[in-house]
Each structure stands twice: as structure tokens, then as C-alpha cells.
Amino acid sequence: MAVPTGTLHLAAAIDGDGRYQAPYYVELARLAEEGTLDFITLDDTFGPPGPGRGRLDALAVLARVAPATGRIGLVPTVTTTHTEPFHVSSAVATLDWVSRGRAGWRVEVSATEAEARLVGRRPAAPAGELWAEAGEVADVVARLWDSWEDDAEIRDTATGRFIDRDKLHYVDFEGAHFSVRGPAIVPRPPQGHPVVAVAATDPVTWQTAARHADVVYLRATSPEEAGRIRDELKRRAVAHGREPGSLTVLAALAVDLADGEGAPGTAPAVNAPVTPADTPGGPPLYRGGPAGLAELITGWHTADAVDGFHITPVAPRHDLERFVNGTVAPLQHRGLFRTCYPGATLRDHLGLSRPASRYALEREAAR
Amino acid sequence: MSRQHKQIHLAAHFPGVNNTTVWTDPRSRSQIDFDSFEHLARTAERGLFDFFFLAEGLRLREHNGRIHDLDVVGRPESITVLNALAAVTERLGLAATVNATFNEPYELARRLASLDHLSGGRAAWNVVTSSDAFTGENFRRGGFLDRADRYTRAAEFVATARELWDSWTPDGTPRPFAHTGRHFTIDGEFGVPRSPQGHPVVIQAGDSDEGREFAASAADIIFTRHGSLEAGRTFYADVKRRLARYGRAPEELKIMPGVTLVLGDTAADAQEKAAEIRLQQVSPQTALLTLEQIWGVDLSGYDPDGPLPDIDPDPDSQLTQGRVRHGDPLAVAAKWRALSEEKGLSIRQTVIEANGRQSFIGTPEAVAAQMAEFVATDAADGFILVPHLTPGGLDDFVGRVVPLLQERGVFRTAYTGTTLRDHLGLPYPGERG
Ligand SMILES: Cc1cc2nc3c(=O)[nH]c(=O)nc-3n(C[C@H](O)[C@H](O)[C@H](O)COP(=O)(O)O)c2cc1C
Numbered sequence: 001m002a003v004p005t006g007t008l009h010l011a012a013a014i015d016g017d018g019r020y021q022a023p024y025y026v027e028l029a030r031l032a033e034e035g036t037l038d039f040i041t042l043d044d045t046f047g048p049p050g051p052g053r054g055r056l057d058a059l060a061v062l063a064r065v066a067p068a069t070g071r072i073g074l075v076p077t078v079t080t081t082h083t084e085p086f087h088v089s090s091a092v093a094t095l096d097w098v099s100r101g102r103a104g105w106r107v108e109v110s111a112t113e114a115e116a117r118l119v120g121r122r123p124a125a126p127a128g129e130l131w132a133e134a135g136e137v138a139d140v141v142a143r144l145w146d147s148w149e150d151d152a153e154i155r156d157t158a159t160g161r162f163i164d165r166d167k168l169h170y171v172d173f174e175g176a177h178f179s180v181r182g183p184a185i186v187p188r189p190p191q192g193h194p195v196v197a198v199a200a201t202d203p204v205t206w207q208t209a210a211r212h213a214d215v216v217y218l219r220a221t222s223p224e225e226a227g228r229i230r231d232e233l234k235r236r237a238v239a240h241g242r243e244p245g246s247l248t249v250l251a252a253l254a255v256d257l258a259d260g261e262g263a264p265g266t267a268p269a270v271n272a273p274v275t276p277a278d279t280p281g282g283p284p285l286y287r288g289g290p291a292g293l294a295e296l297i298t299g300w301h302t303a304d305a306v307d308g309f310h311i312t313p314v315a316p317r318h319d320l321e322r323f324v325n326g327t328v329a330p331l332q333h334r335g336l337f338r339t340c341y342p343g344a345t346l347r348d349h350l351g352l353s354r355p356a357s358r359y360a361l362e363r364e365a366a367r
Numbered sequence: 368m369s370r371q372h373k374q375i376h377l378a379a380h381f382p383g384v385n386n387t388t389v390w391t392d393p394r395s396r397s398q399i400d401f402d403s404f405e406h407l408a409r410t411a412e413r414g415l416f417d418f419f420f421l422a423e424g425l426r427l428r429e430h431n432g433r434i435h436d437l438d439v440v441g442r443p444e445s446i447t448v449l450n451a452l453a454a455v456t457e458r459l460g461l462a463a464t465v466n467a468t469f470n471e472p473y474e475l476a477r478r479l480a481s482l483d484h485l486s487g488g489r490a491a492w493n494v495v496t497s498s499d500a501f502t503g504e505n506f507r508r509g510g511f512l513d514r515a516d517r518y519t520r521a522a523e524f525v526a527t528a529r530e531l532w533d534s535w536t537p538d539g540t541p542r543p544f545a546h547t548g549r550h551f552t553i554d555g556e557f558g559v560p561r562s563p564q565g566h567p568v569v570i571q572a573g574d575s576d577e578g579r580e581f582a583a584s585a586a587d588i589i590f591t592r593h594g595s596l597e598a599g600r601t602f603y604a605d606v607k608r609r610l611a612r613y614g615r616a617p618e619e620l621k622i623m624p625g626v627t628l629v630l631g632d633t634a635a636d637a638q639e640k641a642a643e644i645r646l647q648q649v650s651p652q653t654a655l656l657t658l659e660q661i662w663g664v665d666l667s668g669y670d671p672d673g674p675l676p677d678i679d680p681d682p683d684s685q686l687t688q689g690r691v692r693h694g695d696p697l698a699v700a701a702k703w704r705a706l707s708e709e710k711g712l713s714i715r716q717t718v719i720e721a722n723g724r725q726s727f728i729g730t731p732e733a734v735a736a737q738m739a740e741f742v743a744t745d746a747a748d749g750f751i752l753v754p755h756l757t758p759g760g761l762d763d764f765v766g767r768v769v770p771l772l773q774e775r776g777v778f779r780t781a782y783t784g785t786t787l788r789d790h791l792g793l794p795y796p797g798e799r800g
Pocket residue numbers: 421422423424464466494495496497498572573574575576577578579590591592625691
């Protein structure tokens with residue numbers, strides 16, 4: 001077997017439409033943490049998830065989960081179309097504070113007329129326009145995170161100054177859709193920048209993803225296809241002046257482990273290549289046993305097609321448990337996936353460095 | 368439990384941005400780290416408090432064109448902190464201050480309903496209304512609201528949120544809503560089912576006639592600054608009188624002033640500590656700055672240990688930005704000058720004397736007796752305690768005063784319910800048919 005080049009990254013969605021109580025989410029998060037997954041995601045939309053169904057605010061749920069977990073990264077979807085960028089910045093930074101450096105944020109837009117009518121602020125707009133705006137939001141949010149230098153709080157009794165105001169900065173952001181003066185109200189979060197994720201499953205998102213995301217999930221049914229899209233995303237990231245390694249590319253995969261081989265833990269040999277089924281709209285679907293899924297992950301990883309997988313369990317409780325026990329465990333046995341967390345923050349898990357504040361750098365350079 | 372005494376309600380205020388916090392004290396720790404929030408919340412819950420309270424500020428204050436650097440500043444976002452605190456507490460109410468001008472009803476109603484679900488019915492919303500263009504520079508809409516429109520928007524905001532919270536049937540089916548009004552025209556389906564309290568508890572903070580009227584019509588609690596016995600009674604009577612107009616009973620609106628306290632082993636000890644704290648709260652730099660905020664002009668040439676300036680304030684000054692101005696600066700300056708002349712006080716001493724924010728000073732017995740008197744004589748229904756130390760500032764109160772209040776029969780000895788409405792004895796709103 002060829003030796004895969006990079007570290008394998010694994011993440012799982014813990015979506016649960018119709019679940020309104022904290023213990024459900026806490027249980028899933030702890031399960032994912034037992035499997036040392038990099039992070040969990042919780043999906044959200046501005047409006048109801050579907051006719052007659054409800055769901056809670058995703059960032060709220062993961063803030064509730066934070067003190068009940070220790071290491072797992074927490075990545076809620078936060079939409080940018082009808083929200084205030086300043087509030088988005090504060091909420092995500094705060095998730096990072098309450099989780100002690102485990103926060104991320106999946107950027108998403110609200111494209112429907114129904115969502116627009118819930119707010120009444122402006123009509124629906126084409127997806128391209130919304131993703132351009134989402135990029136502006138990601139940009140101003142990062143500037144706000146930088147607007148307090150790390151050591152801005154000085155508590156200098158001699159001069160009576162609590163902060164060094166020279167280390168606080170106006171962001172003075174002027175975009176096509178909004179402007180924000182700054183600085184932030186929330187001091188710089190523990191990770192400097194919480195992790196930005198984009199589900200780059202539709203090419204309309206690629207430009208914003210390549211420019212602003214730390215993590216992307218792509219949509220592909222074969223390692224060849226995944227590798228092509230990954231190369232394209234990395235090429236665009238580099239065109240924006242970024243390091244190719246600054247973008248972690250995961251394959252999105254829905255998993256249904258309801259049937260298929262054996263009980264969790266047993267791993268019959270599966271030699272035939274496993275291919276997920278294309279599904280219209282959603283991520284490709286893997287249906288089968290957890291050991292077969294380990295084969296699939298190993299195969300794609302060995303082919304160096306992606307940096308890892310973002311799985312969406314079809315039945316969260318059941319499939320996530322089988323995934324952790326029946327898929328992650330054999331990957332660990334093979335030495336493909338870590339058995340403990342390498343650090344404390346989500347950036348640590350992803351092998352991403354902590355960015356310096358751009359304003360601190362500018363101030364240093366001006367000296 | 369004995370119910371012959373009117374019961375005191377208690378809340379813990381976690382300091383955000385203010386000049387009450389003595390950050391120079393070696394016991395003072397972070398006001399950002401989650402540990403600090405957890406410490407104060409657990410203390411409050413150990414003391415069987417009704418709720419934990421977070422204020423809000425959406426733009427850093429400026430003075431003389433620069434960011435104000437003397438006070439504790441910087442704070443995490445309230446609703447997110449409270450959701451996390453829901454994980455480490457079981458009964459304590461969780462109150463977030465959120466502005467009605469820089470938010471939209473659908474989104475905020477959803478966030479508050481989510482907090483209410485995730486905490487098992489402990490959410491509260493303090494509706495504030497400041498709307499100046501200065502704060503507006505951080506938002507899409509900008510500072511577009513006239514002073515006169517702030518409370519009309521706030522009232523419509525709360526009414527709209529309640530329509531959304533009421534829109535699911537008791538058996539868990541969403542009904543479409545449609546709201547058409549002056550500030551909001553929205554329709555669709557609310558994304559969150561009815562939460563444990565039906566409606567999160569609504570708090571109002573603001574003092575104008577419009578503010579009081581809004582509170583009487585729509586709030587469950589008023590957070591007030593009227594923390595003295597006389598001012599408290601006048602305010603209390605005024606606000607409770609307004610309730611009948613809206614078909615509400617006096618018990619349906621709780622009046623809770625924000626108060627500070629200093630405990631000592633003897634009365635003299637407490638007074639001594641109080642004086643020390645005032646000196647720490649009002650450094651020479653803070654004294655001058657406070658004066659500049661009223662005068663509206665640069666007074667950096669003045670000696671904080673010297674007399675007050677003899678020049679008049681500029682009432683239209685923009686020197687200070689982001690701070691709520693209370694009262695007419697000319698009147699305040701005249702009052703301060705009289706105080707200074709009468710007692711022969713320096714600038715710093717005058718600021719300390721005039722802004723003395725300490726409400727209860729004394730032994731635990733004395734403080735318990737005073738609090739009981741406030742509530743028994745309708746100067747308040749309870750208190751929002753503003754500690755001057757973070758996060759240990761209520762440790763002593765909970766350890767030493769709460770048991771005395773319990774002995775007097777004026778404070779609960781156990782939580783009798785699980786939701787904030789239960790703690791406050793507030794009715795659960797009915798569903799709309
Ligand atoms: C006790 C008290 C606490 C307040 N806390 C806040 C706060 O945390 N954030 C905020 O933006 N405004 C706060 N305010 C300001 C009010 O929301 C309101 O904008 C201000 O009092 C002016 O309204 P008024 O004219 O009715 O008093 C507070 C006011 C009072 C009286």
C-alpha cells in the first residue's frame with residue numbers, strides 16, 4: 001500500500017432536525033470526540049429547514065455543547081445574507097472563547113425568497129452575488145478578529161490604562177454591500193482566527209472558498225474527480241496569495257451504515273473498490289458497512305485525492321457510533337488516523353498555524 | 368415555605384464595560400475567559416439567584432476622538448456566553464441585553480427561543496434601545512433611527528417576536544405568521560417550536576417616559592438605576608401605576624435596581640473598605656475624564672486634586688461618544704459645583720462623592736436588613752447586584768448575606784421551579800389560537 005502524504009482529517013455532521021434539547025447534541029459531540037475527529041458541524045438555515053419542521057440556532061447549540069466537551073472542534077453554519085457582519089464576528093469569536101479555541105464557522109448564504117421575507121430587509125438575490133457578499137463578510141469578520149492585538153489588554157496601574165489603545169484598530173471596511181467601522185467589542189479570540197469552512201459543493205462558492213476558507217468540503221464520487229477539484233481550489237487559493245497548505249480539502253460524504261457487513265469492530269476484507277452513489281442535491285452517499293467505509297477512506301487518502309472526509313451520518317446516533325467504532329478504529333489500527341488529539345485548538349487538529357493580527361504586523365512594519 | 372413576607376428577587380450582573388470594576392485589585396481576573404463567567408454563574412446559582420445578567424455595548428467608547436482606555440473594556444457576545452453557561456448551571460436564569468435597533472425580529476426571536484430550549488426555560492432578553500449614528504457605523508443599517516422612533520421600534524420588535532414565539536401549535540406544528548407594521552413587514556414560518564417558557568422573560572432598561580410606558584406595556588422586569596430608598600419608591604409607584612392601563616397586575620412587572628455592595632465585619636470596617644474602593648474606581652485620570660464627559664471640553668490642563676473648572680459645559684459637545692448621557696450637563700455641572708463648594712472638595716473628591724455608586728455598605732446583617740426594607744416598603748422587588756470584582760465579587764454576599772435573608776423569610780431556601788418564570792412568579796403566556 002502506498003503511504004499517504006498528509007495527515008488524514010475527519011469531521012462529522014451532527015444534524016438533527018426536530019431535536020430541541022441539549023443532551024442529544026452533547027451525546028453526539030462526545031461520541032465524535034471519542035473518535036478523535038477533528039470537528040463536528042451543525043447545519044443551519046435562516047429559515048425553517050423544511051415544511052413543518054424546526055431547528056435551533058446552530059451556533060447556540062454548539063456553544064451549549066462547548067463546556068460539555070474538551071477537544072473536539074465546533075463548526076456551526078452561520079449565514080451571511082440577512083445577518084449583521086459585526087454580530088457574526090462577535091458570535092463566532094465568542095464561541096472560540098467559550099470553547100477555549102475550538103470554534104469554526106461554516107459560511108453559508110440564504111438564497112430563497114422565503115428566507116428574504118422572514119426579514120423583509122431586501123429581496124432574494126442570485127447566488128453569485130450572495131457568495132461575493134459572503135466573501136466580504138468573511139473578510140470583515142477576520143479584520144474584526146484582528147482589530148484587537150493579542151496583548152491589547154495591559155492593565156497598567158501606573159498610568160491607569162486598562163488597554164493600550166494603540167493596539168486596537170479601526171477596520172474601516174467598505175464593501176459593495178455594507179461598511180463596518182470597528183474595532184470589535186470582543187477581544188481577539190484564542191485561535192486568532194476561528195476556522196472558516198465552506199461547503200464548496202457547488203462551483204458558485206469556489207472563488208469565496210479559495211480566498212477565505214481554511215477548510216472546504218467538495219463534492220465528488222471518485223478520487224480522480226476529487227483530486228481535480230482539489231487542485232482547482234488550491235490553484236485559486238494560490239492566486240489569492242495563499243499557501244496551498246493553508247486549505248484543508250475534505251470530501252463530503254453522506255453515510256448510511258444501517259446495513260452491510262458485520263457488527264462494529266469486525267472488519268472483513270473488502271477488496272472491490274467502494275464507490276459512493278451520486279445523489280442529486282446532497283453529498284454522494286455511501287451505503288454499506290463501516291469497514292467498507294474505512295476501505296473507501298483509505299483508498300481516496302492513498303490516492304492523495306483529498307485531505308480527509310466530512311461525513312454526514314444519515315441517522316446521526318446510529319451511524320456516527322458505527323463510524324467511530326467500525327470505521328475510525330481500523331483507520332487508527334492502520335496508522336492512518338491519530339488516536340489522540342495533538343493539541344488543544346481546532347487549528348492544532350488541522351495543523352494550521354495561528355495567524356498574527358494583520359494590524360500588529362502593519363504596526364511592526366511601520367516602526 | 369412562609370409566604371407572609373414579600374420575597375426578594377436577586378440577579379448577578381457580570382461586569383462588561385464599566386467604571387465600577389476595580390481591575391487594579393490583585394484578586395481581579397479576566398472578564399473574557401469562560402472560567403470567570405462560570406465562577407460568577409455558579410456563585411449565583413449556589414445563592415439561588417433568579418438570574419445572571421449580561422449588559423451589551425456595540426461600539427467601544429471614545430473620548431476626545433480616541434478609544435477610551437481607562438475602564439474595563441471588551442466583552443464576549445451575550446447569547447453565546449449564556450448558551451455555554453446553560454451547560455454548567457441548572458436553574459439559574461440567563462439574561463442577555465440585546466439592542467432592538469441593530470437586530471431583526473426573526474433572527475433574534477430565533478436566537479432567544481434557542482437559548483430557552485437549550486437551557487430548559489431560563490432565557491431572558493433585556494431590550495435596550497440606544498440608536499445613535501456612532502454605534503450605527505458598525506451596522507448595515509447605520510444609525511438611522513430618531514430618538515422618537517427607538518421605542519416604537521422596540522415595542523413593535525417585542526410584539527413581533529411574541530407573534531413568532533406563539534406561532535407553533537401546542538402539538539408542535541408551525542402555523543404561518545404574517546406581520547405588517549411600521550418597522551417590520553415579514554411573513555413565513557418560524558423555525559423554532561414553542562420554547563419551555565413560551566416567551567423568554569423580557570426586561571427593559573431605560574428611564575424616559577417612553578421607556579417606562581414601554582416597560583409597563585411589554586416588560587416582565589425593569590432594570591433601573593433608582594437604587595436609593597426614596598428614588599426607588601417614587602419610581603416604583605410611578606411604573607406600577609402605569610400597568611393598569613395595559614390590563615396588567617402589579618406583580619406582573621418586577622422592579623430591580625442595579626446596586627453595588629460593600630460588606631465588612633463591622634460598620635466602620637465596611638465604610639473604610641468602601642472609601643478604598645471608591646478611590647480605586649476613580650483614579651485621578653478617571654476623575655478628569657468623568658468631568659470632561661459632563662463638561663464636553665478638554666480639561667487635561669486641570670489638576671484632579673484641585674478645584675472644579677469655572678468654565679461652563681458645552682451641552683452640544685461630541686467629545687464623548689458611545690456613552691449614554693443622563694441628564695442635562697449644565698444642570699449636572701451646577702449641582703457638582705455646589706457640592707464641591709459646600710464641602711470644599713477637589714475634582715477627584717467631587718466625582719467620588721457625586722458618582723458614589725455604592726448602594727449597600729455595612730455588615731452582612733445591616734445589608735440584609737436594608738435590602739429587606741427596600742423590598743418590604745416597595746422601593747424595589749429585588750436587586751441586580753453589580754459586583755466591583757470579577758469574578759469573585761459575589762462570593763461573600765452569597766456566603767454571608769443570603770443565609771440572613773433566608774432567616775428573615777424574605778428569600779427562597781431552594782428553587783421551587785425550573786424556569787426563570789417560575790423563580791419570578793410570572794405567568795406563562797398563553798398560546799394564541
Ligand atoms: C440600568 C440601565 C442599564 C442599561 N444597560 C444598557 C446596556 O447594557 N446596553 C445598552 O446599549 N444600553 C443600556 N441602557 C440604555 C437604555 O437602553 C436606553 O437606551 C437609555 O437608557 C435611554 O433610554 P431612556 O431615554 O428611556 O432612558 C441601560 C439603561 C439603564 C437605565
